[in-house]
Amino acid sequence: MNFVQSIGARVLASLQGLGHAAIFFAGLLGVLPQALRRFGLVVTQVYAIGNRSLVIILASGLSVGFVLALQMYYALVTYGAAESLGLVVNLSLVRELGPVVTALLFAGRAGTSLTAEIGLMKAGEQLAAMELMAIDPRARVLAPRFIAGAISMPLLAILFSAIGILGAWVVAVGLIGIDAGNFWSIQQNKVDIWRDVGNGVVKSAVFGVICTFVALYQGYETQATPEGVAYATTRTVVISSLAVLGMDFILTALMFSTP
Amino acid sequence: MSKKGIEIGVGLFVLLGLAALLFVALKAANLTSFGQADTYTVTARFDNIGGLKARAPVRAAGVVIGRITSISLDPKSFQGVVTMEIERGYQFPKDSSAKILTAGLLGDQYVGIEAGGEIDNLAAGATIKQTQSAVVLENLIGQFLFNKAADAGGGAPEAKP
Numbered sequence: 001m002n003f004v005q006s007i008g009a010r011v012l013a014s015l016q017g018l019g020h021a022a023i024f025f026a027g028l029l030g031v032l033p034q035a036l037r038r039f040g041l042v043v044t045q046v047y048a049i050g051n052r053s054l055v056i057i058l059a060s061g062l063s064v065g066f067v068l069a070l071q072m073y074y075a076l077v078t079y080g081a082a083e084s085l086g087l088v089v090n091l092s093l094v095r096e097l098g099p100v101v102t103a104l105l106f107a108g109r110a111g112t113s114l115t116a117e118i119g120l121m122k123a124g125e126q127l128a129a130m131e132l133m134a135i136d137p138r139a140r141v142l143a144p145r146f147i148a149g150a151i152s153m154p155l156l157a158i159l160f161s162a163i164g165i166l167g168a169w170v171v172a173v174g175l176i177g178i179d180a181g182n183f184w185s186i187q188q189n190k191v192d193i194w195r196d197v198g199n200g201v202v203k204s205a206v207f208g209v210i211c212t213f214v215a216l217y218q219g220y221e222t223q224a225t226p227e228g229v230a231y232a233t234t235r236t237v238v239i240s241s242l243a244v245l246g247m248d249f250i251l252t253a254l255m256f257s258t259p
Numbered sequence: 260m261s262k263k264g265i266e267i268g269v270g271l272f273v274l275l276g277l278a279a280l281l282f283v284a285l286k287a288a289n290l291t292s293f294g295q296a297d298t299y300t301v302t303a304r305f306d307n308i309g310g311l312k313a314r315a316p317v318r319a320a321g322v323v324i325g326r327i328t329s330i331s332l333d334p335k336s337f338q339g340v341v342t343m344e345i346e347r348g349y350q351f352p353k354d355s356s357a358k359i360l361t362a363g364l365l366g367d368q369y370v371g372i373e374a375g376g377e378i379d380n381l382a383a384g385a386t387i388k389q390t391q392s393a394v395v396l397e398n399l400i401g402q403f404l405f406n407k408a409a410d411a412g413g414g415a416p417e418a419k420p
Contacts, residue, residue: 040262047265051272090287155276162279165287184286191288192314201280 035143050152065167098161103207118219153208309393
């Protein structure tokens with residue numbers, strides 16, 4: 001009986017947590033207009049979240065492009081289809097790797113700093129002080145960061161894809177010696193602007209919302225102790241990565257189920 | 260960092276992101292078809308469309324002049340109805356014919372249009388009368404085997420046990 005009870009308690013607790021997060025999310029959406037009115041705060045956060053993540057995103061994108069081009073070449077050249085190298089790299093970056101890898105890096109680079117920052121604000125009772133001054137900390141602290149994350153993520157993802165394609169171009173045309181004209185024209189023939197690029201952007205926007213929300217929620221709900229902040233930061237990375245991967249499967253199944 | 264510096268940094272970041280989107284859209288994808296230039300719709304009926312798919316190109320003399328918008332089955336005649344849009348700059352005579360062709364040995368299938376000789380042009384929404392279906396490999400092999408059998412049996416295939 002104890003076993004059954006423990007299962008029930010766990011399910012109830014996780015459902016309660018989910019419901020709490022959902023209510024928090026709805027509340028956050030409710031205060032977004034207030035944050036939009038003070039757009040300067042959002043700009044500062046875009047700088048902290050987006051600009052500061054630029055270097056790691058560009059470096060990863062470039063190396064992913066290099067490596068994809070090199071590896072795909074060995075497989076494709078067997079079938080005499082080395083010219084399709086650009087297409088393979090382009091589709092895998094624009095559809096999958098761009099949004100997903102960017103989201104994982106984003107969770108590690110920007111999500112953790114958001115959680116730690118807000119967690120420490122809470123530990124230092126800055127959030128409580130704001131509430132005492134009748135300032136809603138969700139509107140003043142959380143909402144600008146949420147908007148900034150949702151803006152930055154699609155931009156970072158498309159930059160990742162673009163720099164990856166450029167990296168593949170360097171390897172394919174410069175190193176391997178594939179004809180540059182074929183490299184681009186095959187991509188232009190087969191990659192669809194709405195179906196492939198558009199869906200990739202939609203994916204990255206969804207991931208941006210997920211990663212930023214998880215980071216903010218973990219920071220806001222953290223235990224106000226050093227251990228609590230450390231635990232919340234870890235949970236941010238774990239939960240956002242798993243949520244991104246799970247959501248990616250659902251979105252891919254919805255978007256690309258028909259050939 | 261000063262407020263101005265931050266704003267310049269964010270502006271650069273956003274512009275860089277938009278430039279990347281533009282690059283992917285223009286250089287690495289088919290933004291040209293998004294331009295939806297002026298097109299007119301033409302339909303053609305085929306006995307068998309083979310592996311033709313929507314969004315496959317329509318070519319004349321190998322040049323892409325349009326795309327296939329939809330494919331459906333006519334429930335009365337049991338023919339495949341292929342609807343395509345052709346750029347308005349390319350006008351074809353009324354008696355032009357449409358064929359389903361394959362690019363290379365394993366490539367994708369597309370519709371090839373061959374111009375006819377009439378003076379009047381195809382109007383928007385017109386139907387191409389002369390069509391040639393896709394070559395289905397199974398039928399081809401079947402025909403070949405039948406011919407072989409006919410040759411071997413001296414015109415009497417039922418002579419074999």
